[in-house]
Each structure stands twice: as C-alpha cells, then as structure tokens.
Amino acid sequence: MSQYWSSLVHRLTPYVPGEQPKLPNLVKLNTNENPYPPSPHAVAAMQEELGAAGATLRLYPDPNADRLKDAIVAHFVEFSITPTQVFVGNGSDEVLAHAFMALLKHETPILLPDISYSFYPVYCGLYGVEHVAIPLGENFEVRVDDYARKNGGIVVANPNAPTGLLLPLAEIERLLAANRQSVVVIDEAYIDFGGQVIPTAIALVNRYPNLLVIRTLSKSHSLAGLRVGYAVGNSLLIEALERVKNSFNSYPLDRLAIAGAAAAMADKEHLEKTRLAVMNSRAELTANLEGLGFEVLPSAANFIFTRHAQHDAAQLAAELRQRQIIVRHFKLPRIDQHLRITIGTDAQCQVLVGALREILGQ
Numbered sequence: 001m002s003q004y005w006s007s008l009v010h011r012l013t014p015y016v017p018g019e020q021p022k023l024p025n026l027v028k029l030n031t032n033e034n035p036y037p038p039s040p041h042a043v044a045a046m047q048e049e050l051g052a053a054g055a056t057l058r059l060y061p062d063p064n065a066d067r068l069k070d071a072i073v074a075h076f077v078e079f080s081i082t083p084t085q086v087f088v089g090n091g092s093d094e095v096l097a098h099a100f101m102a103l104l105k106h107e108t109p110i111l112l113p114d115i116s117y118s119f120y121p122v123y124c125g126l127y128g129v130e131h132v133a134i135p136l137g138e139n140f141e142v143r144v145d146d147y148a149r150k151n152g153g154i155v156v157a158n159p160n161a162p163t164g165l166l167l168p169l170a171e172i173e174r175l176l177a178a179n180r181q182s183v184v185v186i187d188e189a190y191i192d193f194g195g196q197v198i199p200t201a202i203a204l205v206n207r208y209p210n211l212l213v214i215r216t217l218s219k220s221h222s223l224a225g226l227r228v229g230y231a232v233g234n235s236l237l238i239e240a241l242e243r244v245k246n247s248f249n250s251y252p253l254d255r256l257a258i259a260g261a262a263a264a265m266a267d268k269e270h271l272e273k274t275r276l277a278v279m280n281s282r283a284e285l286t287a288n289l290e291g292l293g294f295e296v297l298p299s300a301a302n303f304i305f306t307r308h309a310q311h312d313a314a315q316l317a318a319e320l321r322q323r324q325i326i327v328r329h330f331k332l333p334r335i336d337q338h339l340r341i342t343i344g345t346d347a348q349c350q351v352l353v354g355a356l357r358e359i360l361g362q
C-alpha cells in the first residue's frame with residue numbers, strides 16, 4: 001500500500017504464477033511445461049537471427065511479425081485462414097489480456113466457468129470487466145446450456161484448466177450458435193494434446209464471426225521461455241486486438257521470438273512426435289495412478305487432475321516436495337482435494353509413481 005498507488009492498483013488481486021524454483025534436480029511437474037526440447041529448427045532459426053555478432057538486435061523487430069503470421073497460416077492450411085485473421089503476442093497471456101480489453105469490456109458482464117484458468121478474473125479486475133462465474137457440472141464438465149443467457153462475452157479454456165476435460169467441437173459450436181451477439185473466446189492452450197486428430201475450434205472461425213481462438217507455443221511447442229501466443233478469428237476481431245496492441249506496445253515479439261516461433265510452427269513433424277509422446281505417457285501415468293487408488297479425470301491436456309479418497313491433497317503435495325517432486329495444489333473451493341500434475345518424461349513419471357507408492361505405503 002502506498003499513497004502513490006492509483007486506486008486501481010489498490011484494488012488489484014494479481015495472478016500468482018506457478019513456482020519456478022531455482023533448485024537443480026527437481027522433478028518439476030507444476031507448471032505444465034513440455035518435458036521435451038523445442039524443435040531443433042526453432043533453435044537454429046534463433047541462432048541464425050542472432051548472427052555471430054548479434055548485429056540484427058540493433059534494429060527493432062517487425063511490429064507485425066508477418067513472418068510468424070505467415071507460418072501460422074501455413075500451419076493451419078486446411079482451415080483456409082489469412083494473415084489478417086491472425087494476431088500474435090507475448091505469450092497467450094498477453095493475447096488474452098488484449099482480448100479482455102478489446103472485445104469483452106461491455107456493459108453486460110461476461111461469463112466464465114467457476115473453475116478455470118485463474119488469470120481470467122484477474123484481467124477482469126485490471127480492465128474493469130464484470131463477470132459472472134458459471135458453475136461447472138458435478139463432474140467438472142462445462143454445461144453449454146448454462147451459458148444461454150445475456151452476456152458481454154464468454155471465455156472457456158478447452159481443454160479446461162486445471163481439470164484437463166475437453167468440450168467436444170460440436171458443443172463449442174452449440175455455444176457459438178447460441179451466443180452470436182457476443183464474442184466467445186476459446187483458450188486452446190492445451191488443445192494439441194486433445195487426441196490423434198486435434199479438435200481445434202480454428203475449424204469454425206470462418207463460420208462464426210464471434211469466435212476468437214487463442215493458442216500458445218508454451219506447451220505443445222516446448223517454448224514457454226520464448227513467450228509467444230496467438231489468436232485466430234474473424235479479421236474484425238483481430239483488428240480490435242491490433243488496435244489495443246498498437247496503443248500499448250508495438251513490438252511485443254522480439255526478433256528471436258519471431259524467428260524461433262515461425263520455425264517451430266513450420267516443424268509439424270516435431271510437434272507430432274512430442275505431443276504423441278506426452279499423450280502416451282499420460283495414458284501410462286493415468287493407469288499407474290489408478291492402480292494406486294487415485295481417481296484421474298480424463299485428460300486432453302499435458303497434465304492430469306487427480307485425487308485420492310483416503311489422502312489429503314495438500315499433504316500429498318508436501319510429501320512429494322520433500323522428495324524433490326513438485327506438483328500443483330490449489331487451495332480453492334471444490335478442488336482443494338485435487339492435484340494437478342504435469343506429464344513429464346516417462347522417467348519423471350516413474351519417479352513420481354515410485355514416490356507416491358512409498359507415501360501411500362503400498
């Protein structure tokens with residue numbers, strides 16, 4: 001608190017990101033990073049951009065990141081989108097922030113699931129967007145019919161976080177069709193882990209001018225450290241985001257990020273290999289945890305959401321931590337007996353299962 005703070009800053013409740021401990025040798029399963037390295041082509045493209053003397057960094061990057069937008073368009077060639085339908089930003093968190101400001105700030109409150117990515121209500125606080133929390137169903141499912149009411153917009157993470165549950169594309173379409181008067185934001189941070197065929201709502205953008213799909217390279221492309229996210233939607237929605245971006249920071253992506261992200265989007269083979277590896281490990285980890293008596297929600301993400309009827313979640317997290325394994329526990333209503341565990345390498349998953357077996361005394 002300080003007399004120098006604005007009244008807005010006094011009122012803010014900022015987001016608290018998952019811990020990034022500085023300790024070596026941790027089994028870090030708390031922030032849904034990818035356990036595999038990014039595409040070697042992405043790394044090479046960044047090295048090339050940097051050049052021997054780093055001379056290119058003297059110059060500002062392309063404010064429109066055209067090279068990256070072209071790579072995103074090419075990545076989704078089957079959906080026939082154009083560069084004017086693509087927005088890029090400094091992580092999907094920034095893209096989301098601009099969407100709240102540009103498309104969701106109206107007289108009428110927006111609708112959010114009561115359990116979802118906890119940054120959404122933080123943006124509401126920052127930008128003065130009223131929201132109504134719509135309870136998830138008994139099994140944590142998003143019930144589309146509950147969103148059939150007057151609203152200034154809807155934001156749904158699909159798969160949802162921290163549950164990992166996927167809403168089928170047909171349900172997303174029902175949500176869009178029932179809310180044509182407002183913008184529906186689908187946050188697809190984890191969608192690439194959603195199945196053999198990726199069930200992305202980008203397939204619907206050319207039919208629904210009210211749909212904005214937000215994506216990130218942090219998870220399936222293993223580039224959380226680069227900070228690149230993007231949105232795909234009708235060009236009028238994208239124009240709104242560009243207007244906010246150009247009233248805030250013209251150069252949200254630096255030269256290395258543009259080069260690395262464009263190469264990562266082009267390397268579909270690497271994406272396919274790593275996302276399948278994560279999905280396979282997820283199936284095996286789920287089976288192993290169920291064998292130890294855990295209930296595991298069916299996950300379409302690179303994490304699982306799980307509970308054990310006989311063991312307190314906070315206690316389990318603390319005991320794992322003593323063994324250098326960190327997972328995420330949320331002290332929130334309805335989910336305080338669950339743990340969110342990122343899918344690591346198979347070796348990391350085995351260490352986790354071994355530790356839990358020991359803690360449970362099995």
Ligand code: PMP
Pocket residue numbers: 090091092093094117157161187189215216217218224228229
């Ligand atoms: N959406 C969801 C649902 C997330 O879990 C995250 C990661 N915390 C993000 C968006 C933001 O990801 P990033 O800013 O790294 O793109």
